[in-house]
Amino acid sequence: MTATTRSAKPAGRTFGQWLKSRDGQKVLVMIAFMIIPLALLFTFTYLPFAEMFGFSFYDMKYIGTRKFVGMKNYIKVFQRDDCFGALKLSLYYMAGSVVQLVLALYLATILSFKVKGGSIFKGFMFFPFLVNGIAIGFIFKFFYTRGFVFDTVLQWCGFQLDNLPYWLRDKRINNISLVATSVWRYFGQNMVLFIGAIMSVDSELYEAAMLDGANKFQQFKYIIMPSIKTIITLNVILSITGSLSAFEPPYVITDGANGTGTYFVVMNEIAHTQQKVGLASAMAIVLLLIIFAATILQKLFFKYVFKNAEDEDLNAAAKRDKKLAKLAARKAGR
Amino acid sequence: MKLKKVLALGMAAMMTLSMVGCGSDGTADAPAADTTQDQAPAADDSADDAAAADSTEAEEPAADDSAEAPADDAAAGGVPGYLDITLGEDYTDLTATIKFLHCRTDREEDGTIADLVAKFNETYPNITVETEGVTDYAEDALLRLSTGDWGDIMLIPAIDTKELSTYFQPLGDLDAMSEQLNFVNAWSYDNVCYGIPMWGNAQGVVYNKAVFEAAGITDLPKTPDEFIADLQLIKDNTDAIPLYTNYAAGWTMGAWDAYMGVVAEGDDTFMNQKFAHTAEPFKDKGDGTGAYALYKILYDAVANGLIEDDYTTTDWEGCKGMINRGEIGTMVLGSWAFSQMVEAGDHGDDIGYMPFPMTVGGTQYVAAGGDYNYGINVNASDDNKTAALVFVKWLVEESGWNVSEGTYATSKNGENPTMYSAFDGCTMLSDLPAIAGEEDLLGEINAESELSFNSGGDAKVQRIVEAAATGSESYDDIMADWTAAWNDAQESLGIEVTY
The missing domain is CATH 1.10.3720.10 (MetI-like)
Known part of the structure; x- marks a missing residue:
């Protein structure tokens, strides 16, 4: 970021001049390189997250009307056995x-x-x-199926199928x-x-x-x-x-x-x-x-x-x- | 250098712009969806004035605002209603390319659907049909539906009926269509029909005749007690698994819900009209009927060891071959499963289909209802809508697809397969639709209580198997728990309890 501070420029240079100067070019290149990953990050991570955060205050399905319910959803999360269980x-x-x-x-x-x-x-x-x-x-799924792979291997090792869980x-x-x-x-x-x-x-x-x-x-x-x-x-x-x-x-x-x-x-x-x-x-x-x-x-x-x-x-x-x-x-x- | 600079700037500008685009799209969608709620589709007359439809207008702007579209389109008469089309005569020179989104990946793979399309093209050579089979249909279709980008024909997924007009083309007046077609009431709203069932399924039990014979069962069971006794006979006299639960697949457990209304209560108004208003739907009636007796069969079968040894590793694809070879006695599945079991091996003749073993007041009732419904994209162009409707009507009435699938024909004059001979003497009923104004009630109480009858509530049935196998809960405790959840949901939704 030194580039920007240093480019708090000698007075009198117009913006156009500054843009053409070495400092200006540096800033431009930096922005040009950063904007793509930042835009992707924003669009695919932060924006959806913000949307989801918004959803959490509504009583809603994927389609249909939404009803604002405030913190009710959060209270439910803590009340339900299955969530914390x-x-x-x-x-x-x-x-x-x-x-x-x-x-x-x-x-x-x-x-x-x-x-x-x-x-x-x-x-x-x-x-x-x-x-x-x-x-x-x-x-x-097949590995653990009764009498399939895992049980067979264990039987080779001398276990009896009846004793296996x-x-x-x-x-x-x-x-x-x-x-x-x-x-x-x-x-x-x-x-x-x-x-x-x-x-x-x-x-x-x-x-x-x-x-x-x-x-x-x-x-x-x-x-x-x-x-x-x-x-x-x-x-x-x-x-x-x-x-x-x-x-x-x-x-x-x-x-x-x-x-x-x-x-x-x-x-x-x-x-x-x-x-x-x-x-x-x-x-x-x-x-x-x-x-x-x-x-x-x-x-x-x-x-x-x-x-x-x-x-x-x-x-x-x-x-x-x-x-x-x-x-x-x-x-x-x- | 100059060039690079320009490129970099251009790139930066593009990214910023596209971001802005994304942002505004997202926010614009939500309110649009909201406004549709109150719009009653004024499409009752769509059937009548569609006579003017022959002059199909060229390319209406495809993506007009979804909120207003259905009412306007129907009134404008750009697209005919279902009953207005005479197959083989109308629209044979129509040119269009339509896309059909469906769940039958198996039929996509074995070429059945391609054959159907080819047969369709003999009459309608200029309509190109593209098909796409989706594996996890119930969930994916909902997501695709909300994006709007899914083609022209889709099998309507589980949405609220008041949303129908937002997404699907009205096909005609329900009363008029009910005279010619079976099961069309599933996707209707305000007496307008939005979906045509692919075919109907009867709810019974798939069984292996050879196993029944070897076990010494001569008469098919008619009550839960007889059924359990027969399962015990299978266990004692043969090596077959009496009842294969298909626990691990999940949805196969949810399939038990299908027997609730008509079969267990003998009442075609129960499921959609009374159930949500019932105070104790899971009460023990003491006469082997009702939801209590229905799920009790499963509990007793598991508790008595009449199911597979390790239910957590059941294999849906594998079970088809197993019942075909006589390694399984019975499976509780809709009639759609019958043809898959027949095709799964060399002993297709052994597979039989019987009514569910429950008798209400001396009569065995059989629930029959439509399978997935074809729905047509309301945002497609008029040509595409018309072509899609022609294709749907052809599939339902002329393709003969339902016979090869072993299912009931949607068309009342349609041909039915022979497997239904065991159903002679039974009363066949189809669940009546909800009372006007209460179309969404069952869906809401299902979601609120999280029991989700007939809509993916597999976990609650799996719980019965777990409880019976491990003895962790008694059957009455589970039923009491369900009743409590049901009553809580009734209370929080403000539903009047009248039964």
């Missing part, structure tokens, strides 16, 4: 995302060291992310089955992001650590973890947000029936089957606020976990020194 299911998905991230981080660490056939493993594990979510839904029918485990599909789909993507970050760690650090006698776990704890904390934070935030808005697995595999209707599925049902567009819009806004809250909480949490983000390296080094000193002291004491 559905959020409880998000706990399953959150637990799933923890498993997913730990698994991804573990595999990423292993694969970032030299492993035979590492690329092939990476490829296989990343592959599910490339498959369309709806297709994955159909795959798993009904993966989608049994309400105690059907949400876990659904979460498993989402873990299967996304952990590869998380892993690739982690590997990318781990690759950027200076390899001299490992060498130095090795010379100092650090084992792999210590390398992970003191070198890798601190270096990729930004990516870890990002992945956690994305996963938690994703688990609040889980939609595809329950929608495609079980149609939200049998106690698997997540917040999004309930919202879809209300908007499209019951045609209560205003109420569904209010639900969407409430979910947005919840996601905001969750994100801010996580930000605070990570601030606490990775204290002093800026001079973390110094800090870590100091800590390391202290620990080494303690170790040395203990050894000497013995």
